[in-house]
Amino acid sequence: MHYDIVIVGGGAGGLELAAQLGRKLGRRKGAERILLIDRTVFHIWKPTLHEVAAGTLDTHQEGLSYPILARRNHFSFTLGELAALDPAARTLTLAPMADEQGRELAPERTIAFTHLVLAIGGGANLFGTPGAETAHLLENTADAERFHHRLLTAFTRASFAPERALAIAIVGGGATGVELSAELIEAHAEFLDGLAKDQRFRLDITILEAAERILGALPEKISAQAQTALERKGVTVLTGARVQAVEEGRLVTSKGDIPAALIVWAAGVKAADTNPAFGLETNRLNQFVVNDRLETSAPGVWAMGDCAAAPWTEGRTIPARAQAAHQQADYLASVLTARLAERRHEPAFQYRDFGSLVSLGESRGVGSLMGGLGGPNFFIEGLIAKWIYMSLHLAHHRAILGTGKTIVLALARLLQERVSGRLKLH
Numbered sequence: 221m222h223y224d225i226v227i228v229g230g231g232a233g234g235l236e237l238a239a240q241l242g243r244k245l246g247r248r249k250g251a252e253r254i255l256l257i258d259r260t261v262f263h264i265w266k267p268t269l270h271e272v273a274a275g276t277l278d279t280h281q282e283g284l285s286y287p288i289l290a291r292r293n294h295f296s297f298t299l300g301e302l303a304a305l306d307p308a309a310r311t312l313t314l315a316p317m318a319d320e321q322g323r324e325l326a327p328e329r330t331i332a333f334t335h336l337v338l339a340i341g342g343g344a345n346l347f348g349t350p351g352a353e354t355a356h357l358l359e360n361t362a363d364a365e366r367f368h369h370r371l372l373t374a375f376t377r378a379s380f381a382p383e384r385a386l387a388i389a390i391v392g393g394g395a396t397g398v399e400l401s402a403e404l405i406e407a408h409a410e411f412l413d414g415l416a417k418d419q420r421f422r423l424d425i426t427i428l429e430a431a432e433r434i435l436g437a438l439p440e441k442i443s444a445q446a447q448t449a450l451e452r453k454g455v456t457v458l459t460g461a462r463v464q465a466v467e468e469g470r471l472v473t474s475k476g477d478i479p480a481a482l483i484v485w486a487a488g489v490k491a492a493d494t495n496p497a498f499g500l501e502t503n504r505l506n507q508f509v510v511n512d513r514l515e516t517s518a519p520g521v522w523a524m525g526d527c528a529a530a531p532w533t534e535g536r537t538i539p540a541r542a543q544a545a546h547q548q549a550d551y552l553a554s555v556l557t558a559r560l561a562e563r564r565h566e567p568a569f570q571y572r573d574f575g576s577l578v579s580l581g582e583s584r585g586v587g588s589l590m591g592g593l594g595g596p597n598f599f600i601e602g603l604i605a606k607w608i609y610m611s612l613h614l615a616h617h618r619a620i621l622g623t624g625k626t627i628v629l630a631l632a633r634l635l636q637e638r639v640s641g642r643l644k645l646h
């Protein structure tokens with residue numbers, strides 16, 4: 221099987237790219253020339269995984285099926301996991317896949333391409349910490365759903381336990397850890413609402429951050445605001461705390477042992493350990509090293525999003541953020557459209573940092589919006605910050621569903637929440 225453009229990974233970046241290219245080429249040509257491959261059958265925008273974990277977002281309502289997205293946006297889709305790549309022969313191999321009973325679901329396949337885009341994302345960095353692999357991760361929907369299931373069990377157990385308390389430790393005070401703790405507090409409040417009086421229990425959340433402040437990538441003012449807001453909600457924030465080991469029911473840290481029934485690892489960013497085997501140059505975080513045109517060490521093979529180390533400013537690489545993946549999708553859509561027309565239109569990719577917003581629960585957010593590198597910088601907080609934060613999610617839906625369907629979906633979800641409540645308790 222051969223496609224002119226093969227995109228591996230239908231996440232924040234890869235799916236937007238496939239949708240843009242398919243729509244540009246139109247119904248017949250798009251499906252013939254563009255193939256998207258993902259190892260799952262439905263798409264969830266990764267920045268919402270902490271909401272799935274807390275149960276404030278339901279994957280069955282939120283998930284969008286790839287075959288339907290492919291039909292609507294005029295590209296082809298196949299389920300598969302990238303297992304091997306031969307950049308010189310311009311072929312890739314997809315691993316065989318099995319169902320839950322171990323029966324073959326999809327065979328091993330080889331796909332030939334003219335142009336390949338790797339958009340397979342990344343995960344957390346365990347920094348070689350003993351036992352860290354036993355903590356909950358938030359790398360994909362399955363991780364988030366597993367955590368949600370354990371959370372509901374832990375909530376129920378705590379509501380009958382003599383001490384009426386549940387301790388959760390979150391390793392990593394970046395946006396993921398901060399946002400998860402805020403969602404967990406709301407989930408807990410909603411769980412208690414309506415629960416028999418004698419079953420109400422306390423939720424003790426501790427965030428551990430090795431650096432001297434949480435949200436280290438954001439301005440100090442935002443870190444301080446977020447820390448105060450979390451502490452007001454009862455979260456313990458331990459900065460300068462190095463986690464030395466994860467053990468059953470506790471964290472061993474440079475600031476002493478932290479007991480916890482549930483431990484989430486939300487620190488660092490690292491791409492898949494299998495990436496260096498693909499015959500492309502990679503860095504120590506297993507990201508594919510790309511040039512300022514997002515091309516890897518093999519011509520005709522591009523990488524974008526969290527799996528790519530793209531040059532930025534002052535020797536740094538572009539941060540692993542949804543806004544970077546989104547901008548890279550726009551860029552590669554125009555580069556690859558030109559390539560398909562046998563034209564070359566390849567100015568260097570310019571990343572524009574629009575700032576970052578962090579959600580602190582249903583009605584509050586903090587963050588900074590930037591006018592660009594060196595441009596004016598606005599601090600923003602409260603409901604407006606939260607609204608802008610939510611609008612980024614809608615912008616992603618708009619890129620893959622169009623404006624009309626995004627409005628209908630947003631309204632449907634609002635109504636559903638009004639009827640069934642915000643928290644998924646089953």
Ligand SMILES: Cc1cc2nc3c(=O)[nH]c(=O)nc-3n(C[C@H](O)[C@H](O)[C@H](O)COP(=O)(O)OP(=O)(O)OC[C@H]3O[C@@H](n4cnc5c(N)ncnc54)[C@H](O)[C@@H]3O)c2cc1C
Nearest residue numbers: 229231232233259266267301302340341525526540541542
């Ligand atoms: C809880 C959380 C909150 C976040 N909040 C924010 C935020 O507020 N703002 C922000 O800018 N960023 C945020 N991020 C980061 C953001 O989600 C990522 O930067 C972004 O999703 C990267 O997009 P991507 O396309 O590179 O990868 P992803 O969105 O991770 O997509 C990768 C895709 O590749 C598929 N895949 C992986 N390996 C293979 C394989 N071998 N074969 C086939 N398919 C494969 C996966 O199934 C997935 O669909 C958050 C991340 C998390 C975890």
